[in-house]
Amino acid sequence: MEGFLKPYQVEQIKKKYTVGTKIQLDHMDxxxxxxxxxxxxxxxxxxxxxxxxxxxxxxxxxxxxxxxxFHILREAENENDKCPDGCIQVLVVEPHKNPYVSTVRNDYRAMQELVGGCIEFVPLSELNCHLYCNDEGKLNGLTGNRRMDNGDIICGTFFICTDDGEGNDTSLSNEQITYFSNHFHEPEFYSNTEAHSFAMEVGYADSKEEFLRMLGIVPEADENDFER
Incomplete structure (x- = not known):
């Protein structure tokens, strides 16, 4: 804001932005x-x-x-408080952009639309949260987005939510929003070669079967499968 506002300008602002008005931030440097x-x-x-x-x-x-x-959130936009029609509050992370808070209907079709394809569940180690991303992001050549703790790079848009302890997706809390907004704040840039490949560390295996289990290709052996 350049210089000081005149009294009539301040009054105009007070009339437009009354106490309790819902605001959505577009950008703050x-x-x-x-x-x-x-x-x-x-x-x-x-x-x-x-x-x-x-x-x-x-x-x-x-x-x-x-x-x-910034702009005023109108009745129809104010989904963060009401989450109509079974919506949940999530944090959306797009390639080359800062994260932002949004809402999505709590069903697979809406979630698939948000990530642009079939969704993949990815657990996160912090704050009991998880993310959903495009299951075929690498295969479809989507833009590299953010690198995960295991070294993999998620391609395409993903969003973060939490659950109610019974496997049902629910809205993020303010604490979770703040944490992951900071964690994924900086956009990351990757070449196509880097983004669409994945290296995985596997420890020493005593046998071929154990090696395949480490990769998740074959299931872990059940103790009931062994003879007593």
């Missing part, structure tokens, strides 16, 4: 944990025209009109 798509609620507007917020991730950073990019 210089703040790693304020991802595009984050939503929040206006607590008050000060005498300089800054919007003081309560953000979904727990932050209270003020918005500065004409500096920060």
């Amino acid at each position: 210089g703040e790693r944990d304020m991802p595009d798509g984050l939503s929040g609620e206006i607590k008050f507007v000060d005498d300089q025209g800054q919007l003081h917020m309560k953000w979904q991730n727990g932050r209270t950073l003020a918005l500065v009109p004409n500096v920060d990019s």
